[in-house]
Each structure stands twice: as structure tokens, then as C-alpha cells.
Amino acid sequence: MRITISGARVIDPASQLDQITDVHIDHGLIHALGDAPQGFQPSMTIDARGLIACPGLVDLDVSLREPGFGRKGNIASETRAAAAGGVTSLCCPPDSRPVLDTPAVAELILDRSERAGQARVFPIGALTRGLEGEQLSELVSLRDAGCVAFTQGLAPVASNRILRRALEYAAGFDLSVIFMPQDAALAEGGVAHEGPTAARLGLRGIPETAETVALARDLLLIEQTGVRAHFSGLSSARAIDMLADAQSRGLPVTADVAMYQLLLCDEDLDGYSSLLHVMPPLRSASDRRALRQAVQSGVIQAISSHHRPHESEAKRVPFAAAEAGISSVEVLLPLSLTLVADGLLELPALLARLTSGPAAALGLPAGRLAVGDSADLVLFDPAGTTEIGHHWLSRGSNCPFMGQSAPGKVSHTLCQGRLVYQA
Amino acid sequence: MSLKSSKLQLNEQGQLRHFLGIDGLSRELLTEILDTADSFLEVGERSIKKVPLLRGKTVCNVFFENSTRTRSTFELAAKRLSADVLNLDVQTSSTSKGETLYDTLRNLEAMAADMFVVRHGDSGAAHFIAGNVCPDVAIINAGDGNHAHPTQAMLDMLTIRRHQKPFEQLSVAIVGDILHSRVARSNMEALRILGCPDIRVIAPRTLLPEGIEQYGVRVFNDLRTGLRDVDVVIMLRLQKERMQRGLLPSEGEFYRQYGLTSDSLALARPDALVMHPGPINRGVEIESAVADGAQSVILKQVTYGIAVRMAVMSMAMAGQTTQRQSRQGAE
Amino acid sequence: MTELPDVGTLLQRMGEDLIALLDREQRTDPAVVGIHTGGAWIAEQLRDRFLPDSPLGSLDIAFYRDDFSQIGLQPGVRPSELPFSVEGRHLVLVDDVLMTGRTIRAALNELFDYGRPASVTLVTLVDLESRELPIRADILGVSLALPRGQRIKLTGPEPLRLTLNPIAES
Numbered sequence: 001m002r003i004t005i006s007g008a009r010v011i012d013p014a015s016q017l018d019q020i021t022d023v024h025i026d027h028g029l030i031h032a033l034g035d036a037p038q039g040f041q042p043s044m045t046i047d048a049r050g051l052i053a054c055p056g057l058v059d060l061d062v063s064l065r066e067p068g069f070g071r072k073g074n075i076a077s078e079t080r081a082a083a084a085g086g087v088t089s090l091c092c093p094p095d096s097r098p099v100l101d102t103p104a105v106a107e108l109i110l111d112r113s114e115r116a117g118q119a120r121v122f123p124i125g126a127l128t129r130g131l132e133g134e135q136l137s138e139l140v141s142l143r144d145a146g147c148v149a150f151t152q153g154l155a156p157v158a159s160n161r162i163l164r165r166a167l168e169y170a171a172g173f174d175l176s177v178i179f180m181p182q183d184a185a186l187a188e189g190g191v192a193h194e195g196p197t198a199a200r201l202g203l204r205g206i207p208e209t210a211e212t213v214a215l216a217r218d219l220l221l222i223e224q225t226g227v228r229a230h231f232s233g234l235s236s237a238r239a240i241d242m243l244a245d246a247q248s249r250g251l252p253v254t255a256d257v258a259m260y261q262l263l264l265c266d267e268d269l270d271g272y273s274s275l276l277h278v279m280p281p282l283r284s285a286s287d288r289r290a291l292r293q294a295v296q297s298g299v300i301q302a303i304s305s306h307h308r309p310h311e312s313e314a315k316r317v318p319f320a321a322a323e324a325g326i327s328s329v330e331v332l333l334p335l336s337l338t339l340v341a342d343g344l345l346e347l348p349a350l351l352a353r354l355t356s357g358p359a360a361a362l363g364l365p366a367g368r369l370a371v372g373d374s375a376d377l378v379l380f381d382p383a384g385t386t387e388i389g390h391h392w393l394s395r396g397s398n399c400p401f402m403g404q405s406a407p408g409k410v411s412h413t414l415c416q417g418r419l420v421y422q423a
Numbered sequence: 424m425s426l427k428s429s430k431l432q433l434n435e436q437g438q439l440r441h442f443l444g445i446d447g448l449s450r451e452l453l454t455e456i457l458d459t460a461d462s463f464l465e466v467g468e469r470s471i472k473k474v475p476l477l478r479g480k481t482v483c484n485v486f487f488e489n490s491t492r493t494r495s496t497f498e499l500a501a502k503r504l505s506a507d508v509l510n511l512d513v514q515t516s517s518t519s520k521g522e523t524l525y526d527t528l529r530n531l532e533a534m535a536a537d538m539f540v541v542r543h544g545d546s547g548a549a550h551f552i553a554g555n556v557c558p559d560v561a562i563i564n565a566g567d568g569n570h571a572h573p574t575q576a577m578l579d580m581l582t583i584r585r586h587q588k589p590f591e592q593l594s595v596a597i598v599g600d601i602l603h604s605r606v607a608r609s610n611m612e613a614l615r616i617l618g619c620p621d622i623r624v625i626a627p628r629t630l631l632p633e634g635i636e637q638y639g640v641r642v643f644n645d646l647r648t649g650l651r652d653v654d655v656v657i658m659l660r661l662q663k664e665r666m667q668r669g670l671l672p673s674e675g676e677f678y679r680q681y682g683l684t685s686d687s688l689a690l691a692r693p694d695a696l697v698m699h700p701g702p703i704n705r706g707v708e709i710e711s712a713v714a715d716g717a718q719s720v721i722l723k724q725v726t727y728g729i730a731v732r733m734a735v736m737s738m739a740m741a742g743q744t745t746q747r748q749s750r751q752g753a754e
Numbered sequence: 755m756t757e758l759p760d761v762g763t764l765l766q767r768m769g770e771d772l773i774a775l776l777d778r779e780q781r782t783d784p785a786v787v788g789i790h791t792g793g794a795w796i797a798e799q800l801r802d803r804f805l806p807d808s809p810l811g812s813l814d815i816a817f818y819r820d821d822f823s824q825i826g827l828q829p830g831v832r833p834s835e836l837p838f839s840v841e842g843r844h845l846v847l848v849d850d851v852l853m854t855g856r857t858i859r860a861a862l863n864e865l866f867d868y869g870r871p872a873s874v875t876l877v878t879l880v881d882l883e884s885r886e887l888p889i890r891a892d893i894l895g896v897s898l899a900l901p902r903g904q905r906i907k908l909t910g911p912e913p914l915r916l917t918l919n920p921i922a923e924s
Contacts, residue, residue, distance in 0.1 A: 318543065318545035
């Protein structure tokens with residue numbers, strides 16, 4: 001199918017393109033930018049005047065809940081939600097049931113996402129079998145089955161010795177490892193940032209040191225083993241300082257932050273909304289300020305949704321008893337655009353954090369608009385408004401922004417040259 | 424999906440409709456609770472200790488944590504208000520069969536309950552019920568996790584008001600496991616709102632929450648310094664499991680450092696009151712002779728507890744009823 | 755403005771009638787109980803002037819009102835004080851204004867929660883003749899029919915005076 005997108009302001013952070021031009025798509029690839037090549041006959045033309053066209057967003061953390069958690073979501077429902085949020089490439093964490101620690105699970109996920117045809121899915125494999133932290137997964141077989149990186153998520157590794165061996169092994173095959181640093185013992189039983197708000201509400205706190213102690217250990221082991229490393233979901237100002245320090249010493253570590261961490265903080269827990277139970281927890285307002293500055297400065301290269309859909313029962317309990325996470329992939333772009341509205345970032349810089357930045361962090365073939373690339377694009381109206389919750393697609397309606405409005409409105413999402421979402 | 428507690432607790436006229444916590448309530452409202460409780464105290468001295476205020480109303484005591492004492496005082500309070508009382512010890516019934524808090528309460532609501540008195544191990548459980556489960560039923564928080572125990576705080580305030588100087592002239596010390604104490608949190612808030620200028624907390628660092636300063640309190644790690652010239656000493660119960668979690672070396676060391684004895688009490692003012700929310704651990708946080716001594720008002724607290732609970736229950740029931748009527752009128 | 759009777763004059767006649775009635779019915783050694791707030795003022799004056807040996811009590815019927823579920827608890831509830839045993843006692847119950855009779859019903863209910871009195875004699879200063887319950891005063895100061903939109907109020911405690919006020923539009 002041949003498509004022409006005409007008249008959009010095309011922003012491609014990877015090539016630093018920002019101009020009003022046409023995009024021509026053929027056989028799922030970017031065929032040409034600007035004038036149509038000789039003899040190009042589109043079967044569909046999208047009049048995109050007034051809209052912005054950019055690479056489809058690359059989201060490094062979208063829990064698809066399949067296999068194993070059909071009550072919370074499935075590949076079809078959550079990739080459809082992703083498409084509505086302008087996300088065309090996404091990484092799914094290994095915490096499915098069974099855990100993504102065998103090629104069979106990776107193949108199942110890839111097969112079903114291909115059939116759903118809504119977004120390109122890049123699975124993240126479990127670093128250890130069953131995420132139990134004891135025995136290494138078959139990392140190379142998993143890579144061959146399509147896993148683009150490996151992680152323990154928030155699950156602890158039994159010992160520093162095992163972690164060191166896992167990182168050495170991964171480094172030997174040039175595999176990427178994603179870290180979510182949280183010291184399990186310091187965080188034990190905690191549900192909220194340890195600080196005045198948690199103290200007042202009587203919620204068990206997770207100290208900042210739960211993150212920084214683990215981060216310090218991880219950085220040292222990364223340096224020792226030389227593994228390719230990415231940090232996901234950092235939450236504290238102190239952790240950002242340590243990351244920036246490591247980067248300035250030349251350690252090639254990248255990081256992403258959960259979009260909601262840039263908007264919410266622990267003070268919002270007043271009232272005990274279980275929708276705000278997330279892990280790592282929402283930290284203080286000054287932590288949030290540091291995270292936003294790190295996104296601005298580029299210490300953090302990527303913004304991801306950390307999408308965690310849940311059935312309503314999982315949140316229809318008191319705060320501490322609620323399962324952690326927010327369903328947010330389908331509002332990733334509008335929520336991110338608030339950062340432009342707030343004056344934190346210019347639009348091209350924001351889009352870099354949503355496309356080329358995350359793609360580069362894990363070396364994904366996505367997030368750019370060059371001739372010959374996969375035709376993954378999102379068109380959005382920067383002057384429009386998204387009413388959050390209107391036509392909700394994710395199976396999880398656990399989104400604290402429900403009922404609010406956010407700037408910008410996705411009008412079309414194209415994945416591999418096919419129109420997968422149209423407002 | 425939830426409101427700040429101050430908004431959730433009051434109806435459009437500013438009357439109490441749930442009693443979830445002290446935070447966000449006005450001095451006038453706390454004083455009204457104490458005044459009303461004073462009146463109910465007198466009811467407890469009559470030959471027939473009952474008034475018909477809540478006749479025909481159904482009060483459910485839903486306790487997800489065991490506490491026969493607290494439940495009994497709520498039960499007696501409800502009965503003295505002529506309500507029908509249903510006691511549900513949820514630990515031993517439905518949740519063990521996998522029924523959720525949500526379903527348990529919705530079921531009770533369907534039995535036309537007018538008020539739930541709820542104790543639950545999770546902080547914010549009462550907020551959750553008032554905000555998300557049964558907003559039309561008056562919810563009384565009988566203790567939620569480490570968060571709040573507002574009726575205990577109000578009975579402590581009534582005890583202080585009846586036996587001490589005005590709040591504006593008082594020094595009050597709260598001693599012990601502040602970190603895990605919902606009683607301490609609610610008491611610090613109530614004392615501050617009622618104008619107490621000198622609130623002290625006395626505890627080892629491991630039993631103090633991060634950010635304790637927000638309550639406007641003075642922190643003492645040393646009991647003897649902290650008790651000097653106070654008018655009221657509120658002792659807290661120490662749970663045995665604190666030793667296992669590495670927060671304290673031993674019961675014995677805690678008692679030597681923080682136990683209230685005749686010697687340490689002598690540092691307070693001679694007419695200082697000794698209070699404790701109960702049940703007391705003799706020889707762990709308080710010496711027997713002090714618990715039973717002339718300055719102890721621990722048993723008075725129990726008596727006042729019934730009157731305070733009658734006051735809160737009748738006020739919340741009235742506030743919830745008027746809220747419902749004004750909403751029906753608006754429709 | 756309508757001329758309202760002088761409270762002192764009314765009290766004098768009511769006191770004399772009360773003594774006569776108590777004698778006639780052989781209601782000896784009575785206790786006087788006033789209903790908050792106006793009734794308590796009148797009760798105090800009647801006791802001081804006519805029954806100086808009788809104990810005095812007061813009732814706040816807020817916990818006994820039959821309109822609790824409509825209007826809720828009234829703020830400023832005071833404790834009832836009955837510093838004597840009600841059981842087997844002759845009681846003189848005093849209120850300022852008798853309107854529907856509901857206040858008296860509530861007061862009787864409350865009194866019976868203290869014990870079983872030998873008798874209750876009802877004394878009111880004003881009867882507005884708009885009763886909704888079969889309750890009538892034994893000793894009455896004055897019967898009044900109010901103009902529409904007006905209400906009567908006893909101010910006190912010293913001096914006691916009846917005033918007419920327009921009902922505030924809400």
C-alpha cells in the first residue's frame with residue numbers, strides 16, 4: 001500500500017529534520033520525503049496540514065500482561081492502546097506468567113503481537129530463570145528468539161556474586177541489561193516514599209537509599225564488567241546525580257523515566273488513591289524537579305510509560321494492598337506534551353526523548369524517519385486536546401489522569417506503513 | 424478516585440459525616456465533639472444509660488483486626504444511643520474465604536446498615552471505604568494501620584480537658600513507639616489543632632517516623648530531659664515484634680531508657696496526668712505502680728471513650744442524614 | 755407590634771396557681787425541672803419564689819428529639835442535671851413555650867430514663883395553641899395566637915421578657 005502524508009510539519013529528531021513536507025510510504029517503508037518520486041501513485045493520501053508528523057514513539061516499558069494475566073490485559077488490547085498513544089515500538093518486560101525466560105515465551109509474544117498488528121513489540125528477557133535471581137536464563141537463545149535486552153525488573157538477585165556473573169556473561173555476548181535499582185531489604189514492606197507524607201499517612205516508607213544503594217552497586221559492577229547498561233524508572237534526585245556522575249566519567253549508561261514520575265509526587269498520596277500506588281514509589285516534589293531537569297539536560301535519554309494495566313479489583317482495595325502501577329501507554333504522547341506546555345522542553349527535544357533517545361538506548365531499529373526505515377509514524381494535532389478516558393482502549397482503566405485533559409491529540413498512527421489508529 | 428480527608432469527612436454544611444482522621448478538622452468541630460461527649464458522660468451516670476438518638480439505625484462494627492476492647496466500647500456506645508448493633512469479626516469469617524474488603528462492605532450495605540465502625544490493618548482503609556465503597560454510609564475509623572485512631576485521640580483530649588489546664592497552657596509528652604502508632608499521629612494532630620503549644624515526642628530514633636517535625640513537635644531521644652515539667656504523659660504500647668525487626672535491642676533496654684517509672688515521672692509536674700491507650704504492658708513501657716498510681720487516668724480514659732464514641736457516632740449519623748436529604752432535595 | 759404580657763406578672767399568678775394545685779393534689783415535696791433554656795430560667799424563678807425547699811434540675815432534650823433524623827444533632831448540647839432521685843418523686847416540669855407538644859414528649863421520655871416519677875405537673879409560660887400531640891399544660895401563663903410570620907421568644911435570664919420576632923426567611 002502506498003500512502004502520502006501531505007503538508008505536515010515533519011519532525012525527526014534523529015536526523016534533526018523539522019520542516020513542512022510530504023512523506024511517501026511504500027511497502028511499509030519510508031519511500032521518500034519531500035516531492036513524490038516519479039510515477040509514485042498513492043492509494044491513500046492523508047491531508048496532514050496543521051498536524052505534526054514524527055517517528056512513532058518508542059516505549060521501553062509496556063507490560064502487555066500476556067501470557068498469564070488476561071484479566072489485566074492482553075497483547076491485542078494493550079498494543080491497540082499503544083497505537084492510540086502514538087507508540088509504534090514497545091518493549092515488554094519479562095514478568096509474564098510463565099516468565100519470559102525461554103524462547104518459547106518470546107516466540108509466543110512475537111507471534112501474537114504480529115497477529116495483532118498494532119505495534120512492533122521487542123521483548124525483554126528475564127536475566128535469571130523465573131526472575132528468581134539464582135540461575136542465569138539462556139540469554140543467547142533468548143536473544144536469538146528476539147529479546148533485545150535482559151532485566152531482573154524489581155526482583156532481587158540472590159547475591160552480588162550472581163549478579164556479577166550474569167553481567168559478565170551478558171557482556172561477553174554484547175547483550176544489554178536493564179536495571180531497576182531497588183535494594184529489596186531496604187524497601188521491604190514499603191509502599192510509598194519515606195518522607196513526611198508517608199509518615200503522616202501511616203504508610204510504610206521506602207527510603208531513597210533503597211534506590212541509591214542498589215544503584216551504586218550496579219554502577220560499580222557495570223564498570224567492572226563492561227556490560228551495556230540501561231537504567232529504567234529512576235525515581236530520586238540523588239540517583240540522578242549518581243547517574244550523571246557516572247556518565248561524566250565516561251560510563252556509557254542510559255536511563256529512562258516513567259512519564260507519570262514527571263507529573264506526580266508523594267504529596268499526591270494525600271487521600272490514599274490506590275491508583276497512585278506505583279513502584280518505585282512517587283518521591284518528593286524536589287525529586288520530581290530533578291527528574292524533569294535530567295530529562296531536559298539529557299542525563300535521562302528516554303521517557304517511557306511504565307504501563308501497568310490492572311483489573312479494577314486490583315486497585316479496589318486500600319492503598320497498601322493495591323497492586324502497583326498505572327495504565328498509561330495510550331496517553332504517553334499527550335502527557336509528554338505537557339512538558340512542552342510547561343516550558344521544560346522544546347517540542348523536537350521532547351520528541352527525541354520519545355523516539356530516537358529510547359531507540360538508541362537499546363539499539364532498536366526504530367524511532368527515526370529516514371528513507372528505507374520502517375514507516376512508523378504518528379500524526380498529532382499540537383493545538384488539539386485529549387480528553388483522557390474518552391474512548392479508553394487499554395483493558396486496565398487504572399489511570400489517575402482519567403477525566404483530565406492533556407494538550408495535543410493523536411490523529412493517526414502508522415505502523416510499518418499501515419494505519420493502525422485514526423482518531 | 425479519592426478525596427483529601429478534610430473534604431471527605433464533612434458534608435456541604437460543614438458537619439461531620441464520616442470520622443476518618445483528625446487532620447483537616449477545625450478547632451470548633453473538635454470542641455463540639457468534646458462538648459457533646461461531656462453531655463453523654465452524664466447519660467452514663469443515669470440509671471437507664473440510654474438515649475433514643477439512633478433508634479432504628481443499624482451500626483456495624485467491622486473489625487479486620489482483633490480488638491475486643493475497642494469493639495466493646497463502640498458496641499456499648501451504639502447501644503446507649505439505641506442503635507441496633509451488628510458485630511463482624513472479619514478475620515474469622517469472609518476474608519479467609521477470599522471475599523474482598525469491597526465485597527464484604529457492599530454486602531453489609533445491602534443489609535441497610537447506616538454506619539460502619541471499621542478497624543483495618545491498612546492505613547487509609549477507612550478513607551477507601553468512605554470514598555470508594557459506601558459513601559452513603561457513615562464511616563467511623565476505629566484504627567487504620569499506622570495512620571489514625573481519631574476516637575482514641577478525642578477521648579484522650581476529653582481526659583486532658585477534664586483533668587488539666589486549658590490546652591493553650593499545656594506541655595504534653597508522647598512516649599514510645601511513635602513510628603507505628605496511629606494513636607500518636609492522631610494525638611499530635613488533635614493537640615496542635617486545639618492549641619497546645621508544647622507537644623513533645625520521646626522515642627529512640629528507630630521508632631520515630633521520617634519528617635516528624637511536620638507535626639510541630641519537639642523531639643527528645645532522652646526520656647528524662649523530655650519529661651521535665653510536662654503536664655501530661657501519654658505512654659504508647661510497645662509491640663513485641665519491634666525487637667525482631669531490628670528496631671530495638673531488647674525489651675529490657677527499652678524499659679530502662681523509656682519505661683515510665685515513679686522516678687522518671689517525678690521529673691514531670693507533680694499533678695501530671697499519666698495516660699495510656701491500653702492494653703498496657705506492665706514492666707515494658709510502664710511500671711505497675713505508675714499505671715495504678717494516683718496520677719494515672721488510664722481507667723477514666725476508658726469511661727470517656729464511650730462518651731466520645733457516642734458523640735462522634737451521633738454527629739456523623741446526623742451529618743450523613745442531612746447530606747442525603749440535601750442531595751435528594753436537589754434532585 | 756403586639757403588646758405582650760409582662761413575664762413577672764404572669765409568673766406571680768402561675769406560682770400561686772401551682773402551689774394551690776400541688777396542695778389540692780397532695781403532691782408534696784416536689785422537684786422542679788426546667789427545659790433548656792427558657793424553661794430552666796422560669797423554673798429557677800418559680801422555685802426561688804414559691805418552692806424554696808425544692809431541688810432544681812434542668813433537662814436538655816437534644817438527645818430525645820423526634821426530628822434527629824431530619825435535622826440532626828443540635829450544636830451546643832448541655833448535660834441534663836437532675837441532682838435528686840426521680841424515682842417516686844412528684845415533678846414540676848417547666849417550659850417557656852408550648853407549641854406542638856413534641857418537646858414535652860421528649861422531656862417526659864428523658865425523665866422516665868432517670869426513673870419512675872410519682873407525678874409530673876406541666877407548667878408553661880405561653881401556649882401557642884398549635885398542638886400536634888395531646889399535651890396540655892396544668893399551669894399556664896397565657897394563651898396567644900401569633901400573627902403569621904412571627905415567632906415568640908423568651909429572653910433572659912434577667913430580666914425575663916417575651917419578644918416577637920419575624921421568622922427569618924431561609
